[in-house]
Amino acid sequence: MNPKKLKVLSLVLASLLFISCDKPEKPAEKKIELPKPASMLTLVPDDTIFFAGGLEPVPLKEWTQWSITHFNLSKEMFNPQEIQKLREEAKTDGQRLALQIWEDYLATLLALDTQFASWGFAEKPQLASYAIGLAPVLLRINLQDVQRFNTKIAELEEKAKVKAKVETLGTATFRRYALNEQEPLAHLIIGVDGNDAVFMIDVGIESQQTLALALGQSKPEKSLAQGNRLKSLQENYKLLASSLVYLDHQQILTGLTTKDGNRMAKMVQQLASKLKEENKGWLNELHSEGCRKDLQTMGANWPQTVFGYTAFDVKAKPSKVDALMVVESKDKPLLEGLKSLRGFVPYYSKEAVFAPAVFSFGLGLSVENVGPFLMKQWTEITQKQYSCSFLKEMQTDLQAKNPAAVGFATSMASGVRGLSLSLLSLSLEKKEGMATPMPKELEAVVSLSAKDPAALVQTVAAMVPQLATLQIPADGTPVQLPLPMPLPFTPMAAINGSHLTVYAGAKAEQLAKEMGKMSLESSQGFLASSLDYGKYYGLIGDVVASVDKKEGQQQATPQMLSMFEAMKQAKVRVQTKLDFTERGLEMTMDMTSPE
Known part of the structure; x- marks a missing residue:
């Protein structure tokens, strides 16, 4: 087709x-x-x-x-x-x-x-x-x-x-x-x-x-x-009984690697009979003993993806809708390796308990563990005895891509535990002669979390000549951040506890100070974000609407402007988290509305 x-x-x-x-x-x-x-x-x-x-x-x-x-x-x-x-x-x-x-x-x-x-x-x-x-x-x-x-x-x-x-x-x-x-x-x-x-x-x-x-x-x-499959999914993952979804990786692999292991396999066989002989090679290889064994072993380690709602209370104030997705894994050594990558994710990326932001994002990453993790996985994959030709080809390609260089690069950021940002508010101003608007007022904070943030500042200052004179006291005293161009607001930098923070605005300053009370172990995770739909798309709409005509063509159509105007009225905050747990790769999505 x-x-x-x-x-x-x-x-x-x-x-x-x-x-x-x-x-x-x-x-x-x-x-x-x-x-x-x-x-x-x-x-x-x-x-x-x-x-x-x-x-x-x-x-x-x-x-x-x-x-x-x-x-x-x-x-x-x-x-x-x-x-x-x-x-x-x-x-x-x-x-x-x-x-x-x-x-x-x-x-x-x-x-x-x-x-x-x-x-x-x-x-x-x-x-x-x-x-x-x-x-x-x-x-x-x-x-x-x-x-x-x-x-x-x-x-x-x-x-x-x-x-x-x-x-x-x-x-x-x-x-x-x-x-x-x-x-x-x-x-x-x-x-x-x-x-x-x-x-x-x-x-x-x-x-x-x-x-x-x-x-x-x-x-x-x-x-x-x-069977009891759906009931087990509901109980194991605390899902609503009306919301149970799964994708069965093992059944898919059975359908591809056998001739009659399930109904999918039998239908694939009939489909293959309609193919030209020169197009059947890939299927014949999948049906080989080697591919069947290798791929079904992978399927046993990653058996299924599960999805469902864990809460759906639309009548509460605020209303609340929570969802969970898990890519199940039985590969305990790999999961332990992935969990070693987790780092610090600030609370403002995971929940709206302070000055609800337009958008917040946090990446928790123990940087010094990235190199050893990649090296271990690369060694295991390249030394594994595969029988399937597809996997052997993948193995040969990987052997030429040693990740040692990644380990060397990440060693320079040893001690880093995470990076995050939060945009609390932004207003734009368009001046005469400028095609795009520029920030007029900004409330935002960016943070780099590390065991020794002062040492990181010194390392960066040594590598960037423009920052050679930058001195940030370790006691939390903020200093003005030098910028290559003037702005109507003053970005500040401060070391608050284990966190190097750069911020603008009074609310952002308060948020940065609050981080100083948080230890690196107090908020563990991998990825988290929080998005206020109405505020976010309202801001995008303002930017789009203020862009000048270019070469006689308007950048934003009336329909597009109307769409952003409608989205600006949305009353939903969506918070997502991605993490590694003993069950596999887990992603949660929580939607709340004040109305």
Whole structure:
């Protein structure tokens, strides 16, 4: 499939998976008779390579409304010109309908009260996304009104100028729309199975079997409902029961390295039979004993990626939405090495407890451990006995890239534990004759945390002639920082405890002094950031709006300015953290809103 067609297909994937992956938890109400949660899981094959769904129904409309309100979504944020361009490039009914679904999805976001009901979805549905081998079931979702859903699809067909015959399979009905023009033919399938709507992609391999499974007319040999996987994920990671997502690395590798280890492997075999002989080499190599053993060993060390919400309280003041993603690892030596890289991340990068910033960022890094860590990993990889030719080639490439030079470079910054910055406020001023605005007022702090910040200052001063005369007392006394150009504010530098701070503004000065009370061991981590959406995009919008015309063309379009103006009203702070733990690579995202 060419790139243009893939772009079109990605739109419908994004719109449908968005609904299935982002969902909060709220106790199920008894006003609407819904199928028991387990009933949908009985249709999900145990060997699916991914799953997004839950053990309980989700208040879909309520969550969507929260997102629209607090991120202040508006029509200016969407680009109709891009949709029109894709529409002109669309060559098949499936591509045209996918675009129409995407356009209607955006319209639904902008008029949720009236448009949500037009789809016939239950307000608190059970839903799921998963795979039947290589065929993705983009969304299976409970319907409140089957007739309304069928009417919606007919309306979308009319708008997209496509028409599909309503076909029957057992007790289910479905429509088929071609997505490409070459073999194997892929189709977008939109069907109804009882009180469920089903969106899937038939990839043209084992079509009858996958269609029967997707539309609930046959059951998998073993389903997700028969095991305890979802319950274990919920309990182990403290996820909401309505929000459980995973990507199974081991099932993917089984599908690539075996001929019949799972349904994906069997479908890959059938796909390979359609390839020219000269294009089968990579698959034959993956099926070799060496590659199978090497890659499945890697899969055992990195078995899955898990995602889900840990909190979704949209009625609280402030409202709170927390999410967790973990790339699981069983490679304990590697994790210990990664944890040795962690350093100091100041609290203002992780939580808004002081002067909520426009943007804060912190990198915690024990610099002297970087070289030894890289050297150890390089030695292990280059000396490992691989049997797979792909891995042998990678090994040969790495042997020519000894990381010793990195170790030498980082040794000059020995003792450094982290770097951070926080932008509290910024106002711009545009003077006559200047194409871009310049800072007028600034409240910001940049900090470098180290065991001996005074020694670092001396090292830098010795390397940078312009700073040769710079003397920063170790007792916290601030000094004016020399700059190559005049500014309307005065940057100051001070050593506060274990932290070299450079700041401007009274609030930033207070923040810098507060850091002096923090030891390097008091706030450990790797990466953290905090972003006030409204303030940040308001600032970006001000910069964009003040840029002069260049060569007769305005830099910012009216739509772009309107978009930034709408985003300025967003009332959400997003805080993210990336860290190394005994479970693997963990990323958290916490969203809070005062309203």
